[in-house]
Amino acid sequence: MQPTMQPDLTTTKNPLRDRNLYIIIGVTLISIMGAPTIAPILPDLAKVFDVSLNEIQLVMTVFFLPMSIATPILGVLADRVGIRKVLVPSLLLFAIAGGCISFAQDFQTLLGWRFLQGLGVTSLNVIALTMISMMYRGKALTTAMSVNVSIVGISTAIYPLIGGALAGFSWRYPFLLAVIAFPLVMLVLMVLKLPTKTSISQPSNLKNYLGNTWRSVNNTSVLGLLLAIGSIFAIQSGAFMTYVPILAGVKFGTSGLLNGLILTTMSISLAIVASQLGRLARRTSEINLIKIAFIIVAVAVLITPAINNAWLLIVPSALFGAAQGLVMPSSQALLAELAAENARAGFMAVNATVQSIGQALGPLIAGISFGLWGMEGVFWVTAAISLATLTLLNFLLTPRRNKGWSNENYR
Template sequence: MTTVDASAELSIPWHSSTLRVVLLSTLLAPFSVALISPGLPVFRDAFGTTDTGASLLLAAILVPGIFLSPVLGLLTDRLGRRRVLVSSLVGWSLAGGLIVLRPSFPVVLALRLVQGAALAGIGVTTITLLGDVFEDVQRNEVLGLNTAVLSAGATAFPLVGGALVTVSWNAPFAMYLLGIPVALFALRVLEEPLGERESRSLVYLRRVVSALSAREAVMLYGSAFVIDSLLFGAVFTGLPFLLAGTYGLSPVLIGLVVAIGEVASTIAATQNGRLARHLSDYGIIAVGFVATAAGLVGAGLAPTPLLIALATLGFGAGWGLALPSIDAGISNLVPTQFRAGALSLRGSASFAGRAAGPIAFAALAVGSGYRVLLLLAGVVALVSALVLFLLMR
């Protein structure tokens, strides 16, 4: 498979079978959290657990990626992107679909852990495929589009999940079966990118680590951890409990508030390629943290659900700006044969943030309340932006 010429006119290569498979796979990913998030108060009551216990439904699907992403990155480089992606889609779909059968809470958590392992495989292979096939500013274009699709799913699926959970607590999980036709489509049309592959685990991992300097690793992997912990802790966990507990909002209305922020994320992500012509990837990430800080502080101070919804535009835009540039920055710094490994380490950092965020927010809110946590999260985002600006000098 040939790589797109960077001198060609920038446009979205919709004819690419790789891009179509990646976008369809990416569209499924928000099912993992965004589809479930608005129903957290319902799940809490259905299983007779606490806010922290209900947050485990989000954490369980995210924890495996912390540890398995590097392993899956190694397998992706050794066995091929196509094989790992198709297997991951099937596993993710079947494990989620089984929850429709109303198993006990421990079994649900176990199935979510299985889904999490498969989700890590989907994340590593999709981003790696885009890094393989596209380069330079066009890589930013397609990575931005990929994040926009991710955000678009996160915009729609809270509404879908909020509506389905009012029918029955297990109804949202039927949506996971949509992964099967996507897996069949990938099996049929996806071409395996050509390139050198590494075969020795220890040598491979050592070379992946050495491909990035310590400074670059702190900036890129640290940013991934922080931005995802803030998004999943504040938006997908803190806001649903705040809106339900303080204002008595229904799951559908909670889903609507969450969706508004994701609209901003979708729009911001589509502009990454344009911004990359004028700013470095690190500069775009720093701007994303500033927008995130403004949104979190605004949500913490907002006195009404409407103003909270407007504040979500800030951290939605921040996440949409930062994520494509984190992936582009890593892809630009490592050779093809180590790209899946380097991006898998980004996956570990992101999954660590996504798993820690929900548990930390739910646990700390017992003593401080969700509003105080939103304000503190805004401070963390602002400090992260300042650190990036200092490291860029």
């Protein structure tokens, strides 16, 4: 049974009083579950399946790979056939594949189901961001985006702890967490209310739809924001989610639980900084905050290989989390303002595709760096990526190049 569709739920009121936002946050929580719950147990999985540290990063890579391929397609489908018709099957596939991974008997089977789980999660982040951008405007939009990112930070602080703790009983249990998506399916079907599209906002045909999406994306400011998003996700999935736990396990002999605690500091820092974004944005622009973030990232990764105590890995993790807290809500809110009204899911699909490409490339780039220059090389190359991104942002995100924002965005 589907709820009656409201003709217009777009609002500037406080989103914290809207139960729809909490269902959307539930979708976001499922969309990020697959990485932080598994990252702390990568060293354990390498031992269980008797594979090298270079091979074990495939557990992350194959999960992110379908996102970079299928996200644009699913974004178009969400705009054309409806969000709910894409969201529900995606949640079901994620839950089923996650459950099946826990019964895998060999590494190849695990990777196969992990790929399907990644396919299931592909549309979730796109749809969550699209629903927020559909429902809210003005300060309510920024508030909703900040709340969404803050919850991401809190949950990714908890997920590594849960994954590491469950792995103490069996490596299979962290994968079983995916079945939490089943109750969310019922909420999406029975409680979630979405605004209907007016006849004006309905894309008349695929050619016009793709044209509107392309016109939204073909903007130097959009390209700059997408670069920032892709870079921060590549650094997260490569240096921090994959190689910080490996560094801790190999160099200091840490457990999955301690690895989870280290990653947790990153998420707590993200949540704290994201929750204060409104105050920070009143002091300087979102553009400047994004640029400052990449300086923080470079510092964080440069100090990581010099650390000689496992507990001190908390410091670079917290610094990187702070940088994420600046980049993610700022860039997502600015992108939402630039999206074409009748192609929001397609536009956000481009955003999510860039995230997914970054997440897929991150472990690969880090793995290549590890093979060429060892563990220190992973973090040196990551620092170079951060500084290169900062340099490009100085050219792409400037007032004279941007036609979509007011001068407030450049204070």
